[in-house]
Amino acid sequence: MATHTVAVVVGSLRKQSFSLRIAQALSKLAPASLKLNIVTLEGLSFFNQDLEASPPADWVKFRETIQASDAVIFVSPEYNRATSGVLKNAIDVGSRPYGKSSFLGKPTGIVVSSPGPQGGVNAAMDLKRILPGITGPILQQPEIYLNMVGDAFDEKGEIIKETIRPVMQAYIDAFAA
16 A cells, blocks of 8 residues: 655644644544654745745745645644634745645645634635645545644643544544545
């Protein structure tokens, strides 16, 4: 069986963010057919079209990381009813220059979360609006909105809220399929 490399782009800069913990948990739950590489966005400079002719080294590195992957999963918190600014910036950096998106053609997943009751549904809708045309096919079912994640992980990042484990397992298995 072939192993597919998946770039898991974490849309939060916090060192112990829920998004990072979710990405790490997905990596542990992934079947052997997937190798998940967690991509954090710390140090990725702001997109500025004036720099496209000679892109900064951090843009080049991010684009190369995405290009080297077979698929992409975006793991996003919900900030003010949308995806995070750092994740939107990464999407802008990775999708440029026009017509040369690093995400193009790659199967894409969207995983969102919130410590509140809605589970990041608005962030998911934001990503579903942004991504078509610059990625590959987006996994539509099952959708995954992880709510009330504030107490889902212990201090080591292990899942302790057992109700989210089967949801995450079903999602990563569907993504692998």
